[in-house]
Amino acid sequence: MRDLATPEGVVAHMSESTSRDDWNKRCEEVVAANEGGYPNFWFGTVILSGLVDETLGPGSSDIKITSI
Numbered sequence: 683m684r685d686l687a688t689p690e691g692v693v694a695h696m697s698e699s700t701s702r703d704d705w706n707k708r709c710e711e712v713v714a715a716n717e718g719g720y721p722n723f724w725f726g727t728v729i730l731s732g733l734v735d736e737t738l739g740p741g742s743s744d745i746k747i748t749s750i
Contacts, residue, residue, distance in 0.1 A: 686715035689727045
């Protein structure tokens with residue numbers, strides 16, 4: 683298992699997502715590994731970097747994030 687408290691671990695973990703459901707499940711795993719919240723680097727490393735669109739396809743960054 684990757685270290686989901688580091689940017690490198692989170693990027694590697696999230697980049698293996700295969701669907702929106704899988705992405706959401708992995709988000710929950712990241713939150714659980716970070717004391718119930720997204721890590722401070724989440725927005726820049728995952729959202730602004732384009733990782734969502736690279737992983738799930740163009741327009742995927744429209745995924746609704748319900749808690750940060």
